[in-house]
Amino acid sequence: MDTQKGQKTGFAALRRRGAIPTAALILIAGTLFSRIGDSLASLGLVLDAADKGIDFGVTEVFLAELVPTVVAAPVIGMVVDRFSARSVCLWSLLAQSVCLAAATGLPGFHLRVGLIALSGLAGVASVAAGFKMLPAVAGEEHTGRANSLLTAGLSAASLIGPALAGFLHSVWNTAVLLGADSASFLVLAWCTARAVPRAVDVVIGRKPASKLSDGYRALRDAPVVGSLMPALAAAMLATSIEVVAGVFYLRDVADGNDTVFGLFLATWALGSIPGALLAGRAGWADRHTALILGGVLGISLGLLFAGLIPVAWVLFPLFLLGGFGNGVCNVGLRNAVHSHVPSEVHGSAWACFQALSRSCIGLGYLLGTPNSLVSSRGQVIVSGAIPLASVVWAALVTLRRRQPALGEASG
Numbered sequence: 001m002d003t004q005k006g007q008k009t010g011f012a013a014l015r016r017r018g019a020i021p022t023a024a025l026i027l028i029a030g031t032l033f034s035r036i037g038d039s040l041a042s043l044g045l046v047l048d049a050a051d052k053g054i055d056f057g058v059t060e061v062f063l064a065e066l067v068p069t070v071v072a073a074p075v076i077g078m079v080v081d082r083f084s085a086r087s088v089c090l091w092s093l094l095a096q097s098v099c100l101a102a103a104t105g106l107p108g109f110h111l112r113v114g115l116i117a118l119s120g121l122a123g124v125a126s127v128a129a130g131f132k133m134l135p136a137v138a139g140e141e142h143t144g145r146a147n148s149l150l151t152a153g154l155s156a157a158s159l160i161g162p163a164l165a166g167f168l169h170s171v172w173n174t175a176v177l178l179g180a181d182s183a184s185f186l187v188l189a190w191c192t193a194r195a196v197p198r199a200v201d202v203v204i205g206r207k208p209a210s211k212l213s214d215g216y217r218a219l220r221d222a223p224v225v226g227s228l229m230p231a232l233a234a235a236m237l238a239t240s241i242e243v244v245a246g247v248f249y250l251r252d253v254a255d256g257n258d259t260v261f262g263l264f265l266a267t268w269a270l271g272s273i274p275g276a277l278l279a280g281r282a283g284w285a286d287r288h289t290a291l292i293l294g295g296v297l298g299i300s301l302g303l304l305f306a307g308l309i310p311v312a313w314v315l316f317p318l319f320l321l322g323g324f325g326n327g328v329c330n331v332g333l334r335n336a337v338h339s340h341v342p343s344e345v346h347g348s349a350w351a352c353f354q355a356l357s358r359s360c361i362g363l364g365y366l367l368g369t370p371n372s373l374v375s376s377r378g379q380v381i382v383s384g385a386i387p388l389a390s391v392v393w394a395a396l397v398t399l400r401r402r403q404p405a406l407g408e409a410s411g
Helices: 002-017 022-052 057-082 085-104 109-138 140-171 174-195 214-221 225-253 258-279 288-308 312-340 343-368 376-410
Strands: none
Touching (some): 022 085, 057 085, 057 343, 225 376, 258 288, 312 343
16 A cells, blocks of 8 residues: 555655656647748748849748748737647648648749748738647646757757758759648647647637737736847847848858858757757746846847957857857746736737747848948947847836835835
8 A cells, every 4th residue: 555655655656757748749749840831932032032043032032931920920810829739730730731722733933922021921820829829738737848859849940941941952842842841840740749638728718808908918918028028129120131231241250161151050949959949948948027027138249249259160159159149048038928918818929929030030130131331240240239239228117116125125
């Protein structure tokens, strides 16, 4: 009897500490597979535009992925919150697969980009629904760790996807890449159907979003999230500026060596993987403010000193630092939204955050475009200075708010 009691106690302890449920791992794996597929499709069209000399073709692809999301995200988020997130996710993934499959049979570049834009709209719904479902699938106690694994996996996907897309584009054509992306959505749909049982009640909640602005209001009013949103926006703006300006600056630092240039880009994604994994460790996952501010600080210092020190071997550790901060920040943000935003508006809030992030990304692309006023190196330096200033300001505001609370507690 004592042995049986001891075994039961041991099993109970394992369940309390236990690993992330298999269902959550299946959902995460499907998401990563689909993200690699997205890289194949978008980069395939970008390479088509470059090869065929289509004026503004590359910009057209980027805008197709950004603009519809910014405009339609609040409406899409309300749909996610008013219906079963599982059903919304599955239908959205099916719509994405159909759009990409149709694009494989169309020879026109602009028609294909239009279908990519439609797929992107459905993607807002599937991503928001996936965000809403994750706590229900992983369990509240494992949500932080699940966000950590998902963020690390997305970084790995961004490392694998472009390289694989470049190789496949050189061997086959863009239609094959679009078809592969279509198939990846079906894989994610299968993973979702298997991981999220119909019995899981991820539906309306008691107070679903009723206005288009509810998602934005939920982000603004949420503890931690609302006060740190300017710092997050600065970080997204900065990394987007560097994405464009860095093409010119990093190639100069690499003396035109495309291999070294590619390694620079890979180093950022490589650094974000351990950052995301460490941010999900027990004792850290709940420190949302520290994760977000610390992550933005790592991004800002990495970019700032990368611009100040144009030496190739110095840039590698700096990009590791920036990527590490990026991974930490992303996990902190996801955990903060899951923890502080009411679950009944998770879909609206995350859809609206996608709109905000893509607005910052689009503005960053414009600011990072080469011009006669600021050199590409100067733009990279500015991209580091912007989030550094924002994180210092956010830290001061946070400390100022905590001092009265400490005074009241001691009194």
